[in-house]
Each structure stands twice: as structure tokens, then as C-alpha cells.
Amino acid sequence: MMTYHKISAYADGFAGDLERFANELNLTFTDVQIGQLLKYLDGLLLWTKAYNLTAITxxxxxFVKHILDCxxxxxxxxxxxxxxxxxxxIGTGAGLPSVIIAIMRPDWQITALDSNGKKVRFIRQMVSELNLNNVTPVASRIEDFDGAFDVITSRAFASLDDFVNLAKLYLKVDGVLYAMKGKSPSVDDFANLDDWRIDVKAICVPNLMEERCVVYLKK
Structure with missing residues (x-):
């Protein structure tokens, strides 16, 4: 049985919510994945006082704005x-969404990149505790990094233009950039992206009354 430090009073309810929202999220959860998600959330809240991982305590x-959102x-x-x-x-912070993706896609290889060493140390600790063999945490600026990937994600960039300019050098020929956004981007947000095929899909986050979408960008 897992020990929780910050979510002990909520763990059973959160586990029930994940099972209840599975259809809405178009996902299926194993007991192991539910345990990993809750252990990650507990670690995030436990470490945040010392490491300043999230403003949400x-x-x-x-649970809603980090776990369900991702x-x-x-x-x-x-x-x-x-x-x-x-x-x-890119700019994974404390592992959002990289660690969540790794938990739900154990057959994928995930690189969690952030320039903040403390946040990357937290990810390394969680990778160890959760037995995630498919995550490579990297403390680096994207400009100092090297590699080529099928998918590049971001939850942090305010500007699609900035995201594309930084990420495109690391994208495989048939790869896709995948940006998490709040409100759907405007035409002006795509002004400098004429060389890209762009698709926007609205996303529904359970229990969150805020707009969310994802943007697909492909050369």
C-alpha cells in the first residue's frame, strides 16, 4: 500500500475520480498507473515548499489543474x-506533462527537458520512486541540447511562434509539434507560421471550467 504525505485524505477519492473520468478522457487506467499518478501528485505537493515546483498547493x-489537465x-x-x-x-518544469505522458504511454521514450536544476532533480526522484524506465530527465536549455524526436510537446510557452522556432530544430522529418494551450489561438498567433500545417482541437478537462486546447503543427 502506498504511503501519501500530502494527499492521504484525498487519495481514495482521486482514485475513484480517475476511474469515473476514464471514458471522458478516452483512457483506461491500470491500478499501477493510478498509483503512479497519485504518488506523483503527492510528491509534487511534498517537494514544492523547498523546490518551488508549483503555485498550486x-x-x-x-489534482484537477495538473493531473487531469495533463x-x-x-x-x-x-x-x-x-x-x-x-x-x-520542452520546459517540462516539474514534469508536466512529461511524467504524466510517461505513466500513460510506458512504451514511449520521454525526454523531460528543463533548465531549472531543482525541478529536474525532482523529476529524477519521481522517476526512481515510480519505476519509470522510459523517462530521461535533462537539465539544460533547449539551445544547448541535441536530439531528434517524433513528437515535441510544451505546456509552458506563451507564444506558438517562440515554441516553433525553438523546437523545429529537434523535430524529425515527419514529426509533430504538440502545444497545450488555454484559449484557442487567434489568426494573429499563426501569422509567422505559413510553412506549417496547423490543427487545433478543443480539449475538455473534467471538473475544470476553463478553456483548453491542443495545437498540432506539422511541416
């Missing part, structure tokens, strides 16, 4: 029907 709010994109990831997909998450 209330367990219920963090889970909502999983079913719509590019190449979802394939295994051995390589994915880079």
Missing part, C-alpha cells in the same frame, strides 16, 4: 497508435 486544485491531452497525442515513439517535452 491545495490537493484538489492540483491526462486530457493523452488520447489526442500524435502517433497514439504506435509504440517506440520518441517525445521531447
Amino acid at each position: 491545495a490537493p484538489k486544485e492540483a 491526462l486530457a491531452i493523452i488520447a489526442y497525442l500524435p502517433f497514439n497508435d504506435q509504440s517506440s515513439v520518441s517525445l521531447l517535452d
Whole structure:
């Protein structure tokens, strides 16, 4: 039985919510995955005081705005029907969404990239505790990094233009950029992206009354 430090009073309810929202999220959860997701959330809240991982410290709010928010994109990831997909998450912070993707796609290879050493140390600790063999945490700026990936994700970039300019050098020929956004981008957001095929899909996050979408960008 897992020991929780910050979510002990909520763990059973959160586990029930994951099972209840599975159809809405177009996902299926194993008991192991549910345990990993809750252990990650507990670690995030436990470490955040010392490592400043998230401004959200209330367990219920963090469950919705971090765990459910990231889970909502999983079913719509590019190449979802394939295994051995390589994915880079730029500016992953404390592992959102990289660790969540790794839990739900154990057959993918996930690189969690962030320039903040403390946050990457936290990811390394969680990777060890959760027995995630498919995550490579990297403490680096993207400009100092090297590699080529099928999918590149981001939850942090305010500007699609900035994301594309930084990420395109690390994308395989048939790869896809996959950006998590709040409100759907405007025409102006695509002004400098004429060389890209762009698709926007609205995403519904359970228990969150805020807009969410994902943007697919392919050369």
C-alpha cells in the first residue's frame, strides 16, 4: 500500500475520480498507473515548499489543474497508435506533462527537458520512486541540447511562434509539434507560421471550467 504525505485524505477519492473520468478522457487506467499518478501528485505537493515546483498547493486544485489537465491531452497525442515513439517535452518544469505522458504511454521514450536544476532533480526522484524506465530527465536549455524526436510537446510557452522556432530544430522529418494551450489561438498567433500545417482541437478537462486546447503543427 502506498504511503501519501500530502494527499492521504484525498487519495481514495482521486482514485475513484480517475476511474469515473476514464471514458471522458478516452483512457483506461491500470491500478499501477493510478498509483503512479497519485504518488506523483503527492510528491509534487511534498517537494514544492523547498523546490518551488508549483503555485498550486491545495490537493484538489492540483489534482484537477495538473493531473487531469495533463491526462486530457493523452488520447489526442500524435502517433497514439504506435509504440517506440520518441517525445521531447520542452520546459517540462516539474514534469508536466512529461511524467504524466510517461505513466500513460510506458512504451514511449520521454525526454523531460528543463533548465531549472531543482525541478529536474525532482523529476529524477519521481522517476526512481515510480519505476519509470522510459523517462530521461535533462537539465539544460533547449539551445544547448541535441536530439531528434517524433513528437515535441510544451505546456509552458506563451507564444506558438517562440515554441516553433525553438523546437523545429529537434523535430524529425515527419514529426509533430504538440502545444497545450488555454484559449484557442487567434489568426494573429499563426501569422509567422505559413510553412506549417496547423490543427487545433478543443480539449475538455473534467471538473475544470476553463478553456483548453491542443495545437498540432506539422511541416
